[in-house]
Amino acid sequence: GENVEQHPSTLSVQEGDSAVIKCTYSDSASNYFPWYKQELGKGPQLIIDIRSNVGEKKDQRIAVTLNKTAKHFSLHITETQPEDSAVYFCAASRGAQKLVFGQGTRLTINP
Amino acid sequence: DTAVSQTPKYLVTQMGNDKSIKCEQNLGHDTMYWYKQDSKKFLKIMFSYNNKELIINETVPNRFSPKSPDKAHLNLHINSLELGDSAVYFCASTSGGYYGYTFGSGTRLTVV
Numbered sequence: 692g693e694n695v696e697q698h699p700s701t702l703s704v705q706e707g708d709s710a711v712i713k714c715t716y717s718d719s720a721s722n723y724f725p726w727y728k729q730e731l732g733k734g735p736q737l738i739i740d741i742r743s744n745v746g747e748k749k750d751q752r753i754a755v756t757l758n759k760t761a762k763h764f765s766l767h768i769t770e771t772q773p774e775d776s777a778v779y780f781c782a783a784s785r786g787a788q789k790l791v792f793g794q795g796t797r798l799t800i801n802p
Numbered sequence: 803d804t805a806v807s808q809t810p811k812y813l814v815t816q817m818g819n820d821k822s823i824k825c826e827q828n829l830g831h832d833t834m835y836w837y838k839q840d841s842k843k844f845l846k847i848m849f850s851y852n853n854k855e856l857i858i859n860e861t862v863p864n865r866f867s868p869k870s871p872d873k874a875h876l877n878l879h880i881n882s883l884e885l886g887d888s889a890v891y892f893c894a895s896t897s898g899g900y901y902g903y904t905f906g907s908g909t910r911l912t913v914v
Contacts, residue, residue: 732907735845735903740900740902786899788898789850790903794842
């Protein structure tokens with residue numbers, strides 16, 4: 692089955708700097724890669740996703756890149772703000788049938 | 803208008819008890835899930851139902867039994883609770899295809 696590895700487990704950046712979180716997946720048949728943000732005491736919330744037929748997708752300060760050959764994908768957050776502090780999860784699946792999540796990255800934005 | 807709602811939000815119970823967690827979604831989605839999040843924040847799928855039919859049943863002790871009375875509801879019953887069952891349980895739903903999941907706010911289960 693699918694296995695998703697996520698790094699780093701914790702990340703601390705200065706406000707205004709960029710943050711990058713990386714994930715690798717094992718199943719070459721996976722074709723859907725969403726990213727979720729989980730704030731304290733809340734459920735994960737979808738922030739951006741990408742399909743395997745696209746190499747990059749951007750939404751304001753957030754972008755995701757996908758390298759199918761290397762089986763890795765990354766989340767990029769630019770101009771970080773205090774409200775970006777949260778735990779971020781990558782995930783992979785065939786369609787959206789069974790999302791397998793990475794271990795999570797705790798992102799802290801320092802003022 | 804909560805899209806995916808779970809009850810209760812907190813559940814503290816003694817070992818050996820039986821408890822249920824309820825989930826309801828008002829998004830019109832066909833597929834619902836239960837995920838378990840452990841103390842290290844790892845999210846692991848437990849079950850999935852599509853239109854009341856069980857389609858995913860991961861390696862979960864048979865003390866856990868999901869039930870879906872209709873496609874808007876998915877409940878989780880746990881028998882003979884153990885200390886290791888302590889976790890946050892999330893319900894989620896999706897319309898399928900390449901659309902992401904919508905998660906509930908979770909039920910924090912503590913077994914003492």
